[in-house]
Amino acid sequence: MVTKQQIIQWIQAIALVLEQNKDYLTELDAAIGDADHGINMNRGFQKVVSQLPSVADKDISNILKTVSMTLISSVGGASGPLYGTLFLRTSTAVAGKSELSNVDMVALLQAAVDGVVQRGKANLGDKTMLDALSPASEAFKQAVDGGASTLEALQQAVVAAEEGMKNTIPLVAKKGRASYLGDRSANHQDPGATSTYLILKSLLETVSG
Numbered sequence: 001m002v003t004k005q006q007i008i009q010w011i012q013a014i015a016l017v018l019e020q021n022k023d024y025l026t027e028l029d030a031a032i033g034d035a036d037h038g039i040n041m042n043r044g045f046q047k048v049v050s051q052l053p054s055v056a057d058k059d060i061s062n063i064l065k066t067v068s069m070t071l072i073s074s075v076g077g078a079s080g081p082l083y084g085t086l087f088l089r090t091s092t093a094v095a096g097k098s099e100l101s102n103v104d105m106v107a108l109l110q111a112a113v114d115g116v117v118q119r120g121k122a123n124l125g126d127k128t129m130l131d132a133l134s135p136a137s138e139a140f141k142q143a144v145d146g147g148a149s150t151l152e153a154l155q156q157a158v159v160a161a162e163e164g165m166k167n168t169i170p171l172v173a174k175k176g177r178a179s180y181l182g183d184r185s186a187n188h189q190d191p192g193a194t195s196t197y198l199i200l201k202s203l204l205e206t207v208s209g
Helices: 006-020 022-034 037-055 060-074 080-094 102-120 130-145 150-167 177-184 189-209
Strands: none
Touching: 006 022, 006 037, 006 060, 006 189, 022 037, 022 177, 037 060, 037 080, 037 130, 037 189, 060 080, 080 130, 080 189, 102 130, 102 150, 130 150, 130 189, 150 189
């Protein structure tokens, strides 16, 4: 089970890890994008954290929806709409819930993938956040299907996300600003896949306490 309190702690942990990695993410983005991914994500989640007290008494769905709306309104570039859609879809997947079972978590992660695919029109291997998110969702589901606990399944998901993130290094980008570079986008780690990995790792760390 993942509790509502853990979801709130997770969002606070995301804000912290993005602040700590703001320069690193921006550096990754400077190589193949607009050099603003870390700055934008940090700004968005600082804003999100300031909104959390207003939804502390709401269910998980409402909390995630608030994250979504805040990111859409405060994050520039492609990240705002993509992460905003991701959190919006997850909020719909867990409507009315105050704690999440493994089945709910499978639905939440699948909804995150579906939201990013629908909004970004990306495929696996296009060198985007999907390259970390999709394998993580798949690994979580497989672990749960095999009888794993939430914590064990999240550990598998984070391993898969990290592998997916590293696998973006040799890829040539097919989407976003990076795609304009063609072959020059190879040999750089995708910033979106990196922030996705950090967000999932924060969830694992929150749930493992």
